[in-house]
Amino acid sequence: MRPPTARRLLLFCLAATTALLLVTDGLEPVRAQTGTCTAAGPECLGWVATGPGPQRLRVYRSHALEQANPGIRRALIVVHGGGRNADGMFRSGLAAAFLAGELDATLVVAPRFGSNQGGSECRDQLADGEIGWACAGWRWGGPAASSDRVTSFDALDDTLKQLARKDLFPNLRAIVVAGFSAGGQYVVRYAMANRVHDALGVRVSYVVGSPSSYAYPDAARPDAQDGSFQPFIDAQNCTTYHRWPYGMQNRAGYAAALTDDQLRSQLIARPVTYLLGGLDTTPEFGFDATCPAMAQGASRLARGQAFMKLMTEKYGARHRLLVARTCGHSGRCVFTDDVALPVLIPKE
Numbered sequence: 001m002r003p004p005t006a007r008r009l010l011l012f013c014l015a016a017t018t019a020l021l022l023v024t025d026g027l028e029p030v031r032a033q034t035g036t037c038t039a040a041g042p043e044c045l046g047w048v049a050t051g052p053g054p055q056r057l058r059v060y061r062s063h064a065l066e067q068a069n070p071g072i073r074r075a076l077i078v079v080h081g082g083g084r085n086a087d088g089m090f091r092s093g094l095a096a097a098f099l100a101g102e103l104d105a106t107l108v109v110a111p112r113f114g115s116n117q118g119g120s121e122c123r124d125q126l127a128d129g130e131i132g133w134a135c136a137g138w139r140w141g142g143p144a145a146s147s148d149r150v151t152s153f154d155a156l157d158d159t160l161k162q163l164a165r166k167d168l169f170p171n172l173r174a175i176v177v178a179g180f181s182a183g184g185q186y187v188v189r190y191a192m193a194n195r196v197h198d199a200l201g202v203r204v205s206y207v208v209g210s211p212s213s214y215a216y217p218d219a220a221r222p223d224a225q226d227g228s229f230q231p232f233i234d235a236q237n238c239t240t241y242h243r244w245p246y247g248m249q250n251r252a253g254y255a256a257a258l259t260d261d262q263l264r265s266q267l268i269a270r271p272v273t274y275l276l277g278g279l280d281t282t283p284e285f286g287f288d289a290t291c292p293a294m295a296q297g298a299s300r301l302a303r304g305q306a307f308m309k310l311m312t313e314k315y316g317a318r319h320r321l322l323v324a325r326t327c328g329h330s331g332r333c334v335f336t337d338d339v340a341l342p343v344l345i346p347k348e
Contacts, residue, residue, distance in 0.1 A: 035063060035064070035069075036062050036063060036103055036104050037061070037062050037063065038062060038094050038103075040060055040087035040088070040090045040091055041087075044060050044061060044062065044090070045058065045059070045060060045061075046059050046060070046061040046064065046065045046066075046109075047059065047065075048065065048111075048155070048158055048159045048162055049158065050131060050150055050154060050155040050158040050159075051131065051144065051147055051149060051150025051154060051155070052147065052149050052150065053147070054129050055129060055130075055131040055144070055146070055147070055150065056129050056130060056131060057111055057112075057130075057131055057155045057158070057159065058086070058111070058112045058114060058127065058130050059086070059109050059110060059111045059112065059159070060086055060087060060090035060108075060109070060110040060112075061107065061108065061109045061110075062090075062093075062094060062097075062103075062106070062107055062108040062109075063107045065109075065162055065163075065168075066168070067168070068167065068168050068169075068170075069107075069168065069169060070169075070170050070171050071104065071105060071171070072105060072106070072107045072169045072171065072172055073102075073105045073106070073171055073172065073173055073174075074102070074105065074106050074107070074172065074173060074174045074175070074176070074345065074346060075106070075107040075108075075109060075163045075169075075172060075174070075175045075176070076093050076096070076097065076106055076107070076108050076109070076175075076176050076178065076344055076345065077109045077110075077111070077156070077159065077160075077175065077176065077177045077178065078090065078092060078093040078108065078109070078110050078178050078179065078180075078183070078335070079110075079111065079113075079177070079178065079179030079180075079183030079184075079186050079187055080110065080111075080112065080113070080179075080180075080182070080183050081179075081180055081181035081182040081183050081285075081286070081331065082136075082139075082181060082182040082286045084112060084113060084114060084115065084122075084124060086110045086111060086112035087110070088331070088332075089110045089180070089183070089331065090108065090110035091332075092180075092331050092332045092335045092336065093108040093109075093110060093178075093335070093344075094108050095332070095335070095336050096335050096336055096340065096341060096344045096345055097345055099336055099341060100341045100342075100344075100345035102345050106345060107163065107169070107172075109159065109163070111155065111156070111159060112124075113133045113138035113152055113155075114126050114130060114131075114132055114133065115132055115133050115134060115135045115138070115145070116132055117132065117133070117134050117135050117145050119135075121135060122135035131144050131146065131150070131155065132144065132145045132146060133145055133152055137152070137253070138152035138186070139152075139182050139185045139186050139189075139245070140185065140186070140189050140215070140244065140245035140253065140255070141153035141189060141190070141193060141253040141254035141255050142252065142253045143253055151253045151254040152186070152253075152254075153189075153190055153193060153194060153253070153254035153255075154254060156177070156190060156194070157194060157195070157196045160175060160177075160196055160200055160204070161196065161200070163175055163202070164200040164201060164202045166201075172202055173202065173203065174202065174203045174204075174205070174346050175200070175202055175203070175204045175205075176204075176205050176206075176207060176343070176344055176345075176346065177190065177191070177204065177205070177206050177207070178206070178207035178208075178209060178275075178335070178344055179207075179208065179209055179211075180209035180210060180331035180334065180335065181209065181210060181211060181212070181285065181286065181329065181331065182211070182212075182286065183209065183211075183331075184208045184209040184210055184211030185211040185212065185213060185214075185245070187206050187207065187208050187209075187211075188206070188208040188211060188214055188215065188272070189215050189245060189255065190206070191206040191208070191266075191267060191270050191272050192215060192217075192255070192263050192266055192267040192270075193254055193255040193258060193263060193266070194254075194266075195257075195258075197266070197270060204270075204271075205270075205271040205272075205273070205343070205346070206270060206271065206272045206273070207272075207273050207275050207340075207343055207344060208272060208273065208274050208275065208304075209275045209276075209331060209334055209335065210275070210276050210277050210280050210300045210301075210304065210329060210334065211300065211303075211304075212286070212287055212288035212293055212300060212303070213245065213246055213288050213292070213293045213296060213303065214246075214296060214303065214307045215244065215245055215246065215247065215248070215255075215263075216242065216246065216247045216248070216296070216307075216310070217248065217260075217263065217264040217267060217310075217315070218247075218248075218264075219231065219232065219242050219247065220232070220310075221241065221295045221296060222296065222297060222306040222309075222310075224297075224298070227306065227309065229310060229314065232295055234291070234295070237291070238291035238292060238295060240291070240292050241291065241292040241295045242292075243292065246292040246293065246295075246296070247292075248260045248263065264315070267311070267317070268311070268315050268316065268317040269317075271318075271319075272311075272317070272319045272320075273319065273320040273321075273322060273343045274304045274307065274308050274319065274320070274321045274322070275322050275324070275334060275335075275339075275340055275343070276300065276301050276304040276305070276321070276322070276323050276324070276334075277300070277301065277323075277324055277327035277328050277329055277330065277333065277334050278301065278323045278324060278325035278326065278327060279301075279325075279326065279327060279328040280299065280300045280301045280327070280328050280329045281299040281300075281301050281302075282299070282328070282329075283299070284329060285329045287300070300329065301323075304321070305321065308321040320343070322339045322340065322343065323339070324337035324339055324340060
């Protein structure tokens with residue numbers, strides 16, 4: 001067989017680049033024969049009923065959530081960062097599924113935790129019936145702005161339950177819950193706290209992408225000199241270092257219903273991958289520089305490495321750490337890196 005000519009290679013590269021741009025940037029609504037929706041626009045919007053009363057969570061989705069679809073074998077839920085850019089995260093999730101060659105068999109879902117409660121920073125336009133959240137509280141399972149009877153973690157519980165319905169997705173075998181930046185904060189705490197993990201009948205795993213902070217299961221913190229875990233030396237000055245959402249004290253919202261031991265044991269037992277940018281070492285893009293966050297490390301990369309060390313060496317968790325070495329604090333870069341694809345889009 002002849003090696004391809006330069007012309008053939010050029011045509012192949014142009015075709016591949018065009019296809020990727022259509023998927024990742026939403027230049028045109030693209031629908032495969034299977035009905036895959038790949039435009040981050042109104043045509044790909046869906047809703048998940050959640051909480052008491054007529055409330056609903058807004059999501060982008062690559063396939064309808066209410067129609068039977070035996071072709072779906074896995075679901076990827078991607079949680080946005082502090083800018084609440086669910087459309088951008090939807091594109092990143094689509095890009096990962098496309099690069100893994102599994103776009104049509106993967107249901108990509110990007111929820112939006114919209115907020116109009118935060119002054120100049122949180123002025124989202126909410127649709128009729130769309131549930132809204134405090135500007136930051138959605139990141140750690142806080143209550144909705146309209147009702148303290150439903151939290152942001154309840155909303156994801158309801159989303160997972162919808163995906164796990166056998167009458168709709170009879171061949172769904174795996175759900176991956178992934179988030180980046182503030183979405184990573186959300187996912188690591190949801191992995192620790194949720195009460196539906198073992199009740200769905202579907203394998204669920206969690207991918208924690210470069211968050212600014214973690215909920216520490218005990219009061220020790222990493223020593224900046226040797227990486228060991230010691231009582232926090234500045235605890236008298238930084239009195240909030242072990243308060244929720246940075247630690248176990250004074251928990252509120254969804255996580256308040258469980259004991260410390262329950263939260264620890266759930267986090268240890270659950271399949272969690274920490275997915276970090278190898279160049280994510282600068283205090284940019286909403287970096288948390290408060291004292292309880294700085295107690296966990298000097299950068300997002302250092303904080304993720306330290307938390308992984310704590311969970312595996314001290315608690316024996318079978319968690320994984322993956323580093324996208326050429327990526328800074330970019331969800332698109334990290335989620336489409338070669339190291340990320342097998343955990344975001346697991347094979348059968």
